[in-house]
Amino acid sequence: MIFGETKEGEPQPGQNQPSVQLPADFPQDIPVYQNAQLQEIIPASGSDKRVSTTWLSPDPSNFISSFYRNQFQTNNWQILQQPTDDVEGTFAARRNDLLVNVSIQPKSVTNAAANQPQTATSIKIEYVPNSTATAASNIPTAGNTQFIGPVPPTNWAKDNSTTPTVASEFNDINKVPQQLRQYIQDLAALGVFSSASSTNKNNNNPANQFEPGKIITRREYARWLVNANNAMYANNSAKQIRLAGESTQAAFTDVSSQDADFPAIQGLAEAGLIPSPLSGDATAVLFRPDAPLTREQLILWKVPLDTRQALPNANLEAVKETWGFQDAGKIDPKALRAVLADFQNSEQANIRRIFGYTTLFQPKKPVTRAEAAGALWYFGSQGEGISAVDALKLKQTTTQ
Numbered sequence: 001m002i003f004g005e006t007k008e009g010e011p012q013p014g015q016n017q018p019s020v021q022l023p024a025d026f027p028q029d030i031p032v033y034q035n036a037q038l039q040e041i042i043p044a045s046g047s048d049k050r051v052s053t054t055w056l057s058p059d060p061s062n063f064i065s066s067f068y069r070n071q072f073q074t075n076n077w078q079i080l081q082q083p084t085d086d087v088e089g090t091f092a093a094r095r096n097d098l099l100v101n102v103s104i105q106p107k108s109v110t111n112a113a114a115n116q117p118q119t120a121t122s123i124k125i126e127y128v129p130n131s132t133a134t135a136a137s138n139i140p141t142a143g144n145t146q147f148i149g150p151v152p153p154t155n156w157a158k159d160n161s162t163t164p165t166v167a168s169e170f171n172d173i174n175k176v177p178q179q180l181r182q183y184i185q186d187l188a189a190l191g192v193f194s195s196a197s198s199t200n201k202n203n204n205n206p207a208n209q210f211e212p213g214k215i216i217t218r219r220e221y222a223r224w225l226v227n228a229n230n231a232m233y234a235n236n237s238a239k240q241i242r243l244a245g246e247s248t249q250a251a252f253t254d255v256s257s258q259d260a261d262f263p264a265i266q267g268l269a270e271a272g273l274i275p276s277p278l279s280g281d282a283t284a285v286l287f288r289p290d291a292p293l294t295r296e297q298l299i300l301w302k303v304p305l306d307t308r309q310a311l312p313n314a315n316l317e318a319v320k321e322t323w324g325f326q327d328a329g330k331i332d333p334k335a336l337r338a339v340l341a342d343f344q345n346s347e348q349a350n351i352r353r354i355f356g357y358t359t360l361f362q363p364k365k366p367v368t369r370a371e372a373a374g375a376l377w378y379f380g381s382q383g384e385g386i387s388a389v390d391a392l393k394l395k396q397t398t399t400q
Contacts, residue, residue: 020038020039020040020041021038021041022038022041022053023041023043023051023053025051026051026053026127027098027100027127029075029095029098030098030100030125030127031067031068031071031072031075032055032125033055033057033059033064033067033068033123035057035058035059036055036056036057036059036064036123037055037056037057038053038054038055039054039055039056040052040053040054041053041054042054044128049128050126050127050128051126051127051128052124052125052126053124053125053126054122054123054124054125055122055123055124055125056120056121056122056123057120057121057123058120058121059121060106060119060121061087061088061104061105061106061121062087064104064121064123065083065087065088065089065104068091068102068104069082069091072091072093073237075095076095076235077093077094077095078093078094078095078234078235079091079092079093079234079237080092080093080094080099081093083104087106088104088105088106089103089104090102090103090104091103091104098127099127099128100125100126100127101124101125101126101127102123102124102125102126103122103123103124103126104121104122104123105121105122105123105124106119106120106121106122107119107120107121107122108120170184170188170208170209170210171208171209172208172209172210172211172212173185173210173212175212175213176210176212176370177212177370179356179374180212180354180370180371180373180374183373183374183376183377183388184210184212184370184373186377186387186388186389186392187228187373187376187377187388188210189388189392190227190228190231190232190388190391190392190395191227191231192224192227192228192231192373192376192388193210193224193227193373194227210369210370211369212368212369212370212373213368213369213370214368214369215292215293215366215367215368215369216292216293216366216367216368216369216371216372217289217290217291217292217293218287218288218289218290218291218292218293218297219255219261219265219287219289219290220261220293220369220372221293221298221301221367221372222261222264222265222268222274222289222301223261223264224372224373224376225264225268225301225302225305225376226241226243226264226267226268227264228376228379228388229241229305229379231388231391232379232386232388232390232391233379233386234391234394234395235394239308241264241267241268241271241273242267242270242271243263243264243267244257244262244263244266244267244270245263246258246262248266248270250262250266251266251269251270251276251277251278251287252265252266252269252276252284252285252286252287253285253286254286254287254288254289255287255289259289261289265287265289268301273301273304273305274287274300274301275300275334292366292367293366293367293372294363294364294365294366294367295361295362295363295364295365295367296331296332296335296339296361296363296364297335297367298350298367298371298372298375299335299338299339299342299350299351299375300332300334300335300338302338302350302375302376303338303339303341303342303345303350304338305379306341306342306345306348306350306379306380306381306385307341307345307381308380311337311338311340311341312337312340312341312344313337314336314337314339314340314341315336316328316329316331316336318336318340319331319336319339319340319343322340322343323339323343323351323361324359325359325360325361326359326360327360327361327362327363328361330361330363330364331361331363332363335363339351339361345381345382346382347382348378348380348381348382348385350374350375353374353375353377353378354371354374354375355371376388
């Protein structure tokens, strides 16, 4: 038997028990797993406009998870949440004005017949008829291990026809250098600066305060980097950074799976975007999450997400000849290739965008939050990249 197909004599896809009928307003755009039987419907009632349908399938949960992941990716859905593994979890996806939650949960079958599987998979599909509201209460925020992409606006469930505004109007934006101000506002509108957890006291900022001159920590930049990349490529799963689950073996001894920023930090390590034992750097056993981020580290982590290919060979002389830095000799050899590749990105080079014209790189100098935002405003190479403005326009198009 092929998973997803039904045996002869069994109800065919789309056929349900006579006592349970699929609602007439069930959106045709929502993919339904073929070899699943409709078990229960909870209609909308009162202020809760959500309709909940529960299905049961004899197929393994990983087959069903793969089915929904493929359906959402190939049919132009914006995936807002997906399971960290294929065993169980929840998908939240959006297309046009329709937002749907699909929860997949393996379960044991009691008193199974001789020819009946001992396990089954429960599928719960939640949606709002006529797209008048959404199942937004189940959408994760940045820092959640299943979070992918920008944070949905808080008023989504009330009015999803409006264009989201800046996530928070920072009242200290006037302290930001004029050249970096718009970068921060655009990234805020994408939800890039959302905290992983309120327990991260070291990274908490006063309400409506961006604190542009504050030194950014390595953990905070790792979180922003993942948030920004996934927000830029919200509709391109192949370019997103996968967040690590709690069951993943930690790459660093000082960032456990219980750390609020573990999904992002471990995800970067798993992707080979930051030095770690996974990338062959046996000395990088400590991540030092609360240490200040330096300029050379900012470039080392960011540039691979611009080039999306192997970095060029580089040496000290090549960096001196291209950038003309007087202090090129102070750059960590590990970062030389990224610094050289950044120069090749012409006017979209991170160093130019953040620091303007300079003959001193000051590679060990800590990076401010405003400078970090400048680096994350644009991803890609000259002429083939995407800016936060482009991502916002795309986001607005998909919500109309």
